[in-house]
Amino acid sequence: MRVIINDANILIDLVHLSLIDKFVLLPFDLKITDFVHEELHENQRHIIQGYIDDVKIELIITENEEDFINIATILDNTSGLSFEDCSVWHYANKLNGIILTGDGRLRKQATEEGISVKGILFVFDNLLIYKFITFADALERLNYLCQINSRLPTNAINERIASWTNEKHILLI
Structure with missing residues (x-):
């Protein structure tokens, strides 16, 4: 099953469109980083947390130093990306996954580095x-x-x- 690392903007759109309940049924291994999870507004985080609790979306907890260093390295070597964006990039690279984002800067820079990026x-x-x-x-x-x-x-x-x-x-x- 293909790994999808979700950026906040797509999840927010799916919540607004009332499609999040159908999105989690797709045959993908859906993941969200802890940094993106924290970036969500409280009501959005509450909705996504329900899918995490139901094991339909996996919450990636960044705990080891190597992951932090790799995220920080991406941040240092890119332009205009947030730490949250770089966490999505790092885990997509680490897990050979697809980034799901609506962020043009993240899409452009990650694609240039060979990461698969998709949108809404x-x-x-x-x-x-x-x-x-x-x-x-x-x-x-x-x-x-x-x-x-x-x-x-x-x-x-x-x-x-x-x-x-x-x-x-x-x-x-």
């Missing part, structure tokens, strides 16, 4: 493929997401709207 549209695509949501539901929630998040990739959004309107999947690579 990857989640939508998988929710559709595994039939956890319908095309109509995906379109409705994507339209709502566009209202609350102006940083989404316009071309990819338009591609999905066109495909999903015709009830066709976007092929995942």
